[in-house]
Amino acid sequence: xxxxxxxxxxxxxxxxxxxxxxxxxxxxxxxxxxxxxxxxxxxxxxxxxxxxxxxxxxxxxxxxxxxxxxxxxxxxxxxxxxxxxxxxxxxxxxxxxxxxxxxxxxxxxxxxxxxxxxxxxxxxxxxxxxxxxxxxxxxxxxxxxxxxxxxxxxxxxxxxxxxxxxxxxxxxxxxxxxxxxxxxxxxxxxxxxxxxxxxxxxxxxxxxxxxxxxxxxxxxxxxxxxxxxxxxxxx
Numbered sequence: 001x002x003x004x005x006x007x008x009x010x011x012x013x014x015x016x017x018x019x020x021x022x023x024x025x026x027x028x029x030x031x032x033x034x035x036x037x038x039x040x041x042x043x044x045x046x047x048x049x050x051x052x053x054x055x056x057x058x059x060x061x062x063x064x065x066x067x068x069x070x071x072x073x074x075x076x077x078x079x080x081x082x083x084x085x086x087x088x089x090x091x092x093x094x095x096x097x098x099x100x101x102x103x104x105x106x107x108x109x110x111x112x113x114x115x116x117x118x119x120x121x122x123x124x125x126x127x128x129x130x131x132x133x134x135x136x137x138x139x140x141x142x143x144x145x146x147x148x149x150x151x152x153x154x155x156x157x158x159x160x161x162x163x164x165x166x167x168x169x170x171x172x173x174x175x176x177x178x179x180x181x182x183x184x185x186x187x188x189x190x191x192x193x194x195x196x197x198x199x200x201x202x203x204x205x206x207x208x209x210x211x212x213x214x215x216x217x218x219x220x221x222x223x224x225x226x227x228x229x230x231x232x233x234x235x
Contacts, residue, residue, distance in 0.1 A: 001047070004093040009051035011058065016045040018064050018081070036079045037068035043083055047092070062086035062117065085117045085192075094196065095203045098210035104133040105206075112199065120190040127198050128156065128181025131174055134205075135159045138166070156181075173205035 001011045020041035027038050040063075047058040063084040091114040097106050108130035116123040136142060140159045143151050154162075156178050164171035180190070180198035 003049040005056040006054035011047040014046040014048045018043045039066040060088045100210040102137040120192045120195045123195045170205040170208045173201045
């Protein structure tokens with residue numbers, strides 16, 4: 001995972017501290033058939049930038065348990081620790097947001113990434129807010145008038161369909177994000193993985209709309225080739 005501060009080096013896991021729950025500790029002494037894969041508890045750790053010049057630190061916490069990998073021989077089993085992230089401060093760099101992205105959109109995405117581990121449904125909701133703000137930044141109408149001249153709120157689905165007329169590829173990605181956001185609105189029990197996929201798809205849409213690096217690189221390649229062809233014969 002790339003460091004949010006220097007954007008060059010990567011984060012590495014440091015200083016992991018694990019604590020068992022009271023019930024997990026009690027099971028050690030009260031159950032004759034106790035096995036290590038009964039252990040449950042919590043963890044706290046650091047994610048630290050590998051660059052000494054940077055040194056950025058994220059504090060993370062969550063659930064911890066031990067699971068058994070018995071394979072084919074129950075007497076030759078192995079146990080591994082499993083960690084489920086629930087909280088991180090500052091928020092982890094899940095998405096590299098293009099600099100030209102509207103501020104309201106960036107803030108909504110950051111808000112989603114801050115709670116995705118603890119409350120995926122709420123994070124999906126904030127992701128949907130980001131979609132609405134993005135459409136507004138492209139002047140896609142949020143309200144329309146009916147025949148009786150009453151104002152009607154335009155649905156997110158309809159707004160994306162209108163956006164498709166000018167940015168079809170980005171609109172397709174936003175539609176997928178919208179479906180995930182809908183599930184969050186209805187408290188469907190989304191997982192963090194579901195929302196992370198939505199964030200990834202949103203990032204794809206943002207790169208299409210605001211990241212010109214590939215387009216400028218392609219333009220530069222064309223310029224170089226055109227100049228070289230004009231002074232040299234092909235070989």
